[in-house]
Amino acid sequence: MGLPSTATLVVILVTLPLATATVLFASGRQPRTLILAAALLLACAALALGVNVQLEGISVHPIGGWTAPLGIHWQVTPSGTVMLVVTALVGLAGAVYGTGYFLHRAGPEGRMARVFMPLWLFAWGGLNALFVAADLFNLYVALEVMTLASVALVALSARRLALQAAMRYLLAGLFGSMIYLLGVALLYGQYGVLDLDALAAVMDPQDPGSRAGAVALTVGLLAKAAIFPLHFWLPGAHGRAEPPVSAMLSGLVVAAAFYLLLRLWFGPLAGLLNFGVGAMLGTLGAGALLWGGVLALLQRRLKMMVAYSTVSQFGFAMLVFPLATAANRDAVVAGGTLLLANHALAKAALFLAAGTLVRASASDRIGNLVGFSGRARWAWLAVILASAALIGVPPTLGFSAKWLLLQAAIAEGAWVWLGVMLGGTLLTFAYLGRLLERALLDPAPEPTRPPLLTLALLLPALLLALLACVLGLWALDDDMPTQWIPGS
Amino acid sequence: MTAFYLAGALFLLANVVVALARVLRGPTAADRMLSGALMGTTAVAVLLLLYGATGIEALIDVALIFAILAAMAVVTFVRRTWPEDADEDRPREEP
Amino acid sequence: MHPVEMLFDALLLLSMVVLAWQGVHARNLFRAVVSFMMFGLLTAVAWVRLEAPDIALAEAALGAGLTGALLLATLGRLDQGGRATRLRTTFMRFSLPWMALGLAGTTLLLAVTLALPAPGLDEAVLRAMPAAGVDSPVTAVLLNFRAWDTLLEIAVMLLAVVALWSLGQDVLASTPRLPAPALPALVRLLFPLFLLSTFYLLWRGGHGPGGAFPAGALLAAGLVLALLAGARVPERMTGAPLRCALAAGLLAFLMVAVGVMADRGVFFAYPPQHAPILIAMVEIAAGLSIGVMLTALFLGGEPTDVEGGPS
C-alpha cells in the first residue's frame, strides 16, 4: 500500500491543527485556500488512518522513544479511529460552512470571522489529541484544550445569553476537569502509573484508591458529557452558539467526553463495572433520555430543540453500560462507538441545516421557518436525512448502532433497558416529527427577500447527513474489527 | 542549629498569622493590602530560614521571586483597584 | 519528624484553610481577593515543605504573583453592585446540606488517601536520567519524558490568549485611579532586575529548579509593571510582531518535536548528542513567549491602540 505509516498519520493529525491555528493567529489573516487545504489534508489523513487500522488493528506509538510507564503513548484503536474520522468529516464540513457563514460579513461581525478558524482548529487539535491519547494526565491536558476552545467558540456570539451560557459552560467544564484530575491523583497514588494499559494490568477492583478514583474520573466526565443531572449547562451553550459551533460542540466535544467514559470503563476500569455500577449509569441515562426528550418536545426554538435532543441522545448512549457483559463486551463497545459516530454526523448536519434555515427564515421559531421551497429545500433534505439517522431508520448508521445494542439487550434478557431504548426512539421520533410536520405540511409564507443561500451553507449539512445514512451499510459488514478498545 | 532555624521560622509564621488577622479585619482596603505586603516580606524571611534548615538552594530563588513580585500586587492595587475600596468595610455585595 | 516542624506545618496548613475559606466566602469581595492572594503565598511555602521547590517557584511567580495582580485588575474593571456577574442558581441556595456533604467528602477523601501506598515513578525517572539531556529531573520530565503534555499546555496558554482576544474587549481600562509620580522611576530601577532574574531562572532550569514557566512569569511581571507605570507599547509592535511573539513558543516547540523525527523517525525523540542544546532552545523560546503570553493574559484584550496611563 502507498499509504503513510500509522505513526506519521497520527503526528499529522495532532500537530497540523495546532500549527495551522497558530499560524493563522500569528498572521492575523484567514487565507481561505490555506484553511481548506489544511482541513482537507486532515480529513485525508484520518481516512488513511482508518484504512490502516482496518488492516493492522490496535497499534501503540511511544512519544519521544520512552516506554511506559515513564513516557507517554499514543494508541490507535478502532474506537478512537472512528471518532477521528468523524471529527475530520465534521471539522471539514464546519470549516467549509464557516467560510460561507462568517467570512462574507464585515463590520462588527468581522471579529467572529477573524477568530472562528483558529479556535475551530484548536478544538480540532484537542479532539484529535484526545482520541489517540492513552495516558490519564495527557488526556487531562487534551480535555482542557478542547474545553477552552469550545468555551471561546460559544462566546463568539457576543449576545448576552450566549456569554452567560459560555460562563456556565466554562465553570461546568473546569469543575469536570478538576474532579477528573482528582481521580488521576487517586489512581496515581494507588498504582504509580498513568498509562492506561499499564493501569489495566495492575488494576485491582478491591483497592480503595481504584474505587474512589473511578468515581472521581466518572463524575468529572459525566459533567463534561452533560449526562443528566449534570446537563444543565448544555442546552444554553449549544442552543445559543453560532450554528457551526453548535455542530462541533454537540457532535464532537460532548462525544469526546463520552468516548473517554467508554475508553476507561471498558479499558482500565473494566474490573469495576459490575451490575450495580451498570444499573446506576443506565438509570442516569434513562433519566437523561426522558428529560431531554420531553424538553425537546416542548421547545419552540429550533436550535434549543436540537440542543435538548443532544441531552436525550447521550442518555441513550449511557445504556451501553448496563448492557455490557464479559461475553458481549466488544459488540456493545462497537454499538456505543457507532452511536457516537452516528450522532456526531447527524447532529452536526442538523445544526448546520438549522443555521441555514434560521438564516433563510430570519427567525429561530419553529413555527416561522421557511417551507420546503427554493434552495431551502436542500437544507430540509439534510434535516430529513439526519432525523432518519437519529431515529435509527434502516439502513442508517443509527440503525446499525441501535441494532447491536438491541441484540445485546435481547440476549441478556434485559427487558427494562430494551423498553427504555424503544421509548427513547419513540420520543426522538416524536420531537423530530413535530419539526418536520410543522415545516413540511404547514409551510410558512415565502420570505419577501430570500437571502443568498450559497453552496457552502447547503452542501456540508447534506453530505454529513448522507454519510450518516450510508455508513450504516459499512457497519453491517463482517470485516468489522473484533476488539474496539484494548481491555485488561 | 537546624532546630534554631526552624524555631525562627515558626516564630515568623506566627507573625504571618497576626498579619492575617489584619487582612481579615481591615477596615480599609489599604490596610488589607499593606498587611498582605507584610506577609509577603515575612514569607521571604521564612523561606531563607528554611533554607538554613534544609540547605535546598532553590529556596533562595523562591525568596527572590517573592521579593521581586511583591511590588507587582501593590502596584496593581494602587493603579487599578484603589481607591474604589478606600472607604469603610461596607459589604460590596451580599454574599 | 521534629516536633517544631510538625507545629510549623500545622500552623501553616491551618492558616491556609482559614484563608481559603475567607477567599471564597469573605463578606467583602476585595477581602476575598486579598485572602486568596495570601492563600497563594502560603501555598508556595507549603510546596517548600513538601520538598517541591520547582512548584514553589512556579506558585510564587504564577499563583501568588500574577494571579493576584490579575484578580486585582479584574476587581478594578468590575462596576460595583452590578448584578450581571451572578448566575441564577435555583437549587443551590441552601448552604448547610452542601456543607454536610463537604465534610463527609473530606473525611472519605482523607480515609482513602491515607490508605494509598503511593509507589511513584521515581525509580523509572532515575534510570532514564542519563539519557535525558538535562540534570534536573523535573525539567527532564517536563521537556523530555512527557514533553507532549508540556506542548499541549503551551497550546492551552496560547489558546487562552486567543480566547480572551476573541471576546473583543478593550485592553483594561487605562485610566489609573491615582497619580503615582514615583512609580516610573521605581520601575526603571526594577526592570533590568526582572530581565536579569528571567535569564537567571532560564539558565537554572537545566540543572536545578527553575525553567521556562517561572522565568516567563518574571518577564511578564516586569512588562506588566512597566505598563502599569505608564509605559506605552509602540504602535508598530502591536500588530504582527506581537502576534508572532505570542505564537513563537508553541511554533518552536512544534518545530522541534516534528524536526527531530529526521533522526529516528519518532515524534519528540531528541537525538541524544543534541538533546541538551535542543531542550535549551525550546526552553528559551518557550520562556520568552510565555512572558509575552502572560502579559497578554493580564491585559485581557487585543492592544489595538496604545496602552498605559498618562506618560
Add this chain to the structure above:
Amino acid sequence: MSLPPGTLFLLAAALLFAIGAHGLVTCRHLLRKVLALNVATTGVFLLLVTLGRSGTAVDPVPHAMVLTGIVVALSTTAVALGLIVRLQRQRP
C-alpha cells in the same frame, strides 16, 4: 508523634478540596466561583504532590504534573475573569 507522614497535608488537601467544591456550588457571585475553583484545584495539587512524596524518594512526575496544572489553571482563570468582565459590560 505517631501520625503517618503527610497526614496533615492530606487533611489540608481534603479540606481545601471540600471548601472549593462547596464554594463553587453555593456562591452566586461569579468571581467567587472562580476563586473557589482555584482553591479546590490547589487541594488536588497538594494531594498529588503529597502522594508523590510518601514513597522512598521524591517523585518528580507529580511535580511536573502540578507545574503543568498550575499553568493550565492560570490560563483558564484568565479566560474566566475576562468573560466575567465582558458579561458585566454587556448591556441586556
